[in-house]
Every structure is written in structure tokens, then in C-alpha cells.
Amino acid sequence: xxxxxxxxxxxxxxxxxxxxxxxxxxxxxxxxxxxxxxxxxxxxxxxxxxxxxxxxxxxxxxxxxxxxxxxxxxxxxxxxxxxxxxxxxxxxxxxxxxxxxxxxxxxxxxxxxxxxxxxxxxxxxxxxxxxxxxxxxxxxxxxxxxxxxxxxxxxxxxxxxxxxxxxxxxxxxxxxxxxxxxxxxxxxxxxxxxxxxxxxxxxxxxxxxxxxxxxxxxxxxxxxxxxxxxxxxxxxxxxxxxxxxxxxxxxxxxxxxxxxxxxxxxxxxx
Amino acid sequence: xxxxxxxxxxxxxxxxxxxxxxxxxxxxxxxxxxxxxxxxxxxxxxxxxxxxxxxxxxxxxxxxxxxxxxxxxxxxxxxxxxxxxxxxxxxxxxxxxxxxxxxxxxxxxxxxxxxxxxxxxxxxxxxxxxxxxxxxxxxxxxxxxxxxxxxxxxxxxxxxxxxxxxxxxxxxxxxxxxxxxxxxxxxxxxxxxxxxxxxxxxxxxxxxxxxxxxxxxxxxxxxxxxxxxxxxxxxxxxxxxxxxxxxxxxxxxxxxxxx
Ligand SMILES: Nc1ncnc2c1ncn2[C@@H]1O[C@H](COP(=O)(O)OP(=O)(O)OP(=O)(O)O)[C@@H](O)[C@H]1O
Ligand SMILES: [Mg+2]
Numbered sequence: 001x002x003x004x005x006x007x008x009x010x011x012x013x014x015x016x017x018x019x020x021x022x023x024x025x026x027x028x029x030x031x032x033x034x035x036x037x038x039x040x041x042x043x044x045x046x047x048x049x050x051x052x053x054x055x056x057x058x059x060x061x062x063x064x065x066x067x068x069x070x071x072x073x074x075x076x077x078x079x080x081x082x083x084x085x086x087x088x089x090x091x092x093x094x095x096x097x098x099x100x101x102x103x104x105x106x107x108x109x110x111x112x113x114x115x116x117x118x119x120x121x122x123x124x125x126x127x128x129x130x131x132x133x134x135x136x137x138x139x140x141x142x143x144x145x146x147x148x149x150x151x152x153x154x155x156x157x158x159x160x161x162x163x164x165x166x167x168x169x170x171x172x173x174x175x176x177x178x179x180x181x182x183x184x185x186x187x188x189x190x191x192x193x194x195x196x197x198x199x200x201x202x203x204x205x206x207x208x209x210x211x212x213x214x215x216x217x218x219x220x221x222x223x224x225x226x227x228x229x230x231x232x233x234x235x236x237x238x239x240x241x242x243x244x245x246x247x248x249x250x251x252x253x254x255x256x257x258x259x260x261x262x263x264x265x266x267x268x269x270x
Numbered sequence: 271x272x273x274x275x276x277x278x279x280x281x282x283x284x285x286x287x288x289x290x291x292x293x294x295x296x297x298x299x300x301x302x303x304x305x306x307x308x309x310x311x312x313x314x315x316x317x318x319x320x321x322x323x324x325x326x327x328x329x330x331x332x333x334x335x336x337x338x339x340x341x342x343x344x345x346x347x348x349x350x351x352x353x354x355x356x357x358x359x360x361x362x363x364x365x366x367x368x369x370x371x372x373x374x375x376x377x378x379x380x381x382x383x384x385x386x387x388x389x390x391x392x393x394x395x396x397x398x399x400x401x402x403x404x405x406x407x408x409x410x411x412x413x414x415x416x417x418x419x420x421x422x423x424x425x426x427x428x429x430x431x432x433x434x435x436x437x438x439x440x441x442x443x444x445x446x447x448x449x450x451x452x453x454x455x456x457x458x459x460x461x462x463x464x465x466x467x468x469x470x471x472x473x474x475x476x477x478x479x480x481x482x483x484x485x486x487x488x489x490x491x492x493x494x495x496x497x498x499x500x501x502x503x504x505x506x507x508x509x510x511x512x513x514x515x516x517x518x519x520x521x522x523x524x525x526x527x528x529x
Contacts (some may be wrong), residue, residue: 065425088431096429102422105521106444115440119430147521 017071042201046214049224095169101156103148110144153180317491337465341400353412400464404457411453415446448522
């Protein structure tokens with residue numbers, strides 16, 4: 001889509017010609033092929049695409065967990081990758097929520113949520129108070145002292161979201177955060193997430209399999225197709241913010257959802 | 271659980287033990303087994319009763335426990351540290367590998383006389399034998415445990431910009447603990463064996479020495495009684511590890527399971 005514009009160097013996240021190939025020779029898998037993407041500060045974009053089309057891989061490269069085969073990623077002008085070495089400085093403002101909850105079983109829910117603050121050296125009282133506060137906002141009040149094994153799958157995801165938010169990140173990478181949640185809780189958390197992201201102008205990349213969720217939350221939806229994995233389309237979502245759940249009932253919204261569905265299916269057939 | 275199931279869970283093992291003891295007693299009497307070979311259980315019970323009241327026994331028991339526990343502590347410390355270093359720094363593993371494999375293949379018991387030669391007839395040689403036997407279960411478990419950090423958990427720490435010390439304290443150590451504790455459960459038994467074998471072959475103190483002494487006196491009920499005491503001591507040490515597990519790794523299934 002957009003050609004490289006020097007004025008966009010101020011972009012919060014800048015992805016240029018990103019390619020990732022796993023393996024070599026006959027068994028090589030192209031997970032991402034020449035992806036270009038830029039996000040201004042506070043932008044909320046979603047990645048939509050079939051299973052195995054490279055969404056997680058894209059997030060992991062942005063997060064500095066997987067080195068790209070080609071191309072570059074910059075966060076606030078700092079390259080995330082120098083060759084195969086990740087830059088701690090560039091990834092400092094980034095918080096990632098993984099596809100699995102990834103809580104540590106030896107800590108309580110509150111201790112898990114407080115872990116990022118413990119690592120940055122916050123005092124025990126401060127970080128636990130903050131952890132309890134954020135547990136309450138994701139609906140885990142009363143479960144702070146439970147162990148992760150005592151939570152349901154959806155509750156673990158919420159604890160994982162709380163851990164991702166506890167540091168007030170400037171860049172948020174969310175890999176199917178609400179997959180295990182019921183529709184009502186999902187709506188509530190989506191509204192909460194939009195509010196947090198808007199208030200702190202958090203730049204967010206969300207991976208989801210829900211077309212409606214992508215359309216509801218995002219400024220832009222990136223449609224990906226598999227084999228070879230690539231960006232097939234970028235759909236701007238024009239609705240004003242703040243958005244309410246009523247938006248989902250409007251015809252304009254449903255038209256966009258239908259349009260996205262068609263594009264996803266085309267990608268599938270290609 | 272229904273009440274009757276609860277009842278049988280306690281009653282059945284009790285009945286089984288009683289049947290076993292009665293059967294033993296009846297067999298010894300009817301088959302006219304020599305009391306030198308296999309005394310009836312009641313004779314052992316009497317001997318045990320006398321032995322337990324004898325302060326001499328507790329002196330010897332203290333010696334054996336001291337040897338076994340010292341050897342165990344040395345083995346756990348060395349095994350955990352070396353296991354961690356080898357898991358964390360592959361060159362250490364490459365360098366240490368040939369020695370580890372060789373030492374693993376040597377029957378450690380066969381080294382016991384050598385240790386007596388090197389460290390004398392006192393406590394030291396028994397501690398070394400106990401440590402030698404107890405080392406490998408902890409070491410090999412620690413090596414696997416410190417190697418088996420889930421890459422996804424490691425990614426979490428990477429995203430949180432954790433340094434090496436934080437990684438160790440918050441991820442690698444707690445992740446390894448349940449498996450290391452399992453190694454310790456085996457090791458504590460091995461260290462008892464080591465201490466007793468050391469006392470068998472060169473000692474003037476300890477329960478192993480006492481057993482040999484009773485054998486020479488052909489005091490078989492006393493010999494059995496010593497074995498019972500040894501078993502009880504071993505059981506106490508084993509249960510202690512269970513307490514340690516409940517305290518150090520309460521989140522792990524092994525802590526709430528059958529122990
Ligand atoms: N570490 C790896 N080694 C080899 N191949 C990999 C690796 N990680 C991912 N792949 C391959 O890259 C492709 C994209 O994987 P990725 O996990 O990014 O998909 P995804 O879009 O997140 O799928 P899903 O929606 O199922 O989570 C897949 O074909 C996968 O097999
Ligand atoms: Mg994925």
C-alpha cells in the first residue's frame with residue numbers, strides 16, 4: 001500500500017519489506033512475504049487472516065523475539081533488529097500478550113500481573129497495589145491470590161492481558177487475546193481495551209479471528225492470505241471514536257464486516 | 271467419597287499388615303524355621319522395644335543420620351550447582367561430559383573401600399560415600415530441569431527485559447524445583463545406603479556398625495530391629511523432603527498428590 005514517505009519517519013511502528021522464511025530448501029516455509037506497514041502513535045490495527053498465515057510471526061518480529069529474514073522494523077525510529085540481534089532499547093516501550101496465557105504457575109495471579117513491575121524494580125507495596133487495581137479492571141477481583149491453575153482459560157487470558165497492561169506500555173501487541181471468552185465478557189473487555197488505548201494513545205496491533213471484533217476496534221484492518229503469506233488488503237475503518245456497542249448494529253458497520261469477509265475468502269481461494 | 275470407601279481405605283491396609291505378621295509368625299513356628307535365620311515378628315518386636323529404650327541406639331542413630339544428611343546436603347549442593355552450570359553454559363557440559371559418564375558407570379559402592387582408605391575410619395569417609403551415592407539422582411534431575419525452560423516462558427522474560435539474575439530467580443529456579451526435589455527424594459535414600467555401607471566396611475559407630483555387631487553375636491532379632499530403625503529413619507528423611515516440597519513448590523501437582 002502506502003509508499004515510503006520520509007515524513008512518516010516519525011511513525012510509531014514502521015515495517016518495511018518484512019520477509020520471514022522458516023527453514024531452508026524444500027521444507028522452507030515463507031511465513032511473511034514483503035510486508036509493509038506503518039502505524040502512527042495511537043493507531044489501532046488488526047491482523048485478520050486464516051490460521052498459519054504468519055500473524056504470530058509478524059508480532060514476534062515486531063516484539064524482537066524472532067529475527068526477520070529480510071526487511072526492517074523500527075519502533076519510534078529505533079530499529080528493533082540489528083542483523084539477528086534484538087535491541088533492548090527499541091523494544092522497551094513494547095508489551096506483548098501471547099497467544100497462550102503464559103502465566104507462571106509458581107506465582108499467584110496478582111504476583112504474575114505485578115511481575116513486569118518487579119523486574120523494573122518497583123517496591124513490593126507499589127506493584128501489588130497496582131496489580132490489584134488492574135486485576136479489578138479486567139474482572140478478576142477476588143481472584144488475585146489464586147494460582148493460575150485455579151482459573152478458567154478465559155480468566156487466565158484476562159490475567160495475561162492485565163500483565164501486558166500493568167506497565168502502561170506505549171506499544172501493545174495482542175495475539176488473539178480474547179479467544180477463550182464468552183461474547184459478553186469479550187464485549188466488556190473490548191470496550192475497556194479501546195478506552196485504555198485511546199486514553200494513553202497506545203499504538204496497538206491486534207491479531208484476531210473475529211471479523212466483527214477487528215472492525216469494531218480498529219482504525220485499519222490488515223487482511224492476510226496464506227501461501228505465500230502476504231498482505232492482500234488494507235481496509236480503513238472510518239467510524240468516529242469513542243465507539244459504542246450500538247455501532248455493531250449499524251448497516252455501515254455490517255457492510256464493512258461483509259466486505260472483510262469477502263476479502264478473506266478471496267485470499268483463501270488464491 | 272462415600273463413608274464406606276473411606277473406612278475400607280484405612281481398614282484394608284491394616285488388615286493386610288496383620289494377616290502378613292500373623293502368617294509370618296505361624297510359618298516360622300509350624301515350619302520350624304531356625305530363629306537364627308528368621309525370628310518370629312514378636313521376637314523382633316521385643317528386641318525393638320529393648321533397643322529403643324537403650325540410649326546407645328540413639329547415639330548410633332545420630333551418627334548415621336549425621337553422615338547421611340551431611341552427604342545428602344553436599345550431594346544436593348554440588349548436584350544442583352553443577353546441573354545448573356552445565357545446563358546454562360554448554361561448554362561446561364562438553365568439558366565435564368566424559369567424567370560424568372565415567373563416574374555414572376562406576377558402581378559407586380565399589381569405591382567405598384577406597385574412600386575409607388583416603389578419608390579414614392571416622393565420619394568423613396561415610397559422608398563422602400553417602401555424597402557419592404546421592405549425587406547423581408540430584409545432578410541428572412537438575413541438569414534436565416534447568417534445561418527444560420519453556421521457550422514461551424523465556425519469551426515472557428525477554429519481553430519484560432529481565433536480566434540474567436531475574437531470569438534465574440523468577441523463572442529458571444522455580445521451574446526446576448519440582449524436578450530437583452524428585453531427585454532429592456531418591457538421593458536421600460541413597461545417602462542412607464551410603465552411610466550404612468561405609469559403616470559396614472570400616473566403622474566403630476553408627477547403625478550399620480551395630481547391625482554388623484549383632485550379626486557377629488548371632489543376635490538376629492536385634493539385627494532385624496536395627497533394620498526396622500533404619501527404615502524408620504529413612505522414612506523420616508523421605509517425609510522431610512515431602513515437607514520441603516510442600517513448602518518450596520506448593521503449586522506443583524507433586525505437592526498435592528499422594529505424598
Ligand atoms: N519457529 C518456527 N519454525 C518453523 N516454522 C514456523 C515457526 N513458527 C511458525 N512457523 C510457520 O510459519 C507459519 C506461520 O505461523 P504463525 O504462527 O505466524 O501463524 P498464525 O497466523 O499466527 O496462525 P494461528 O492463527 O493459527 O495462530 C506456519 O506455517 C508455521 O508452520
Ligand atoms: Mg498465531
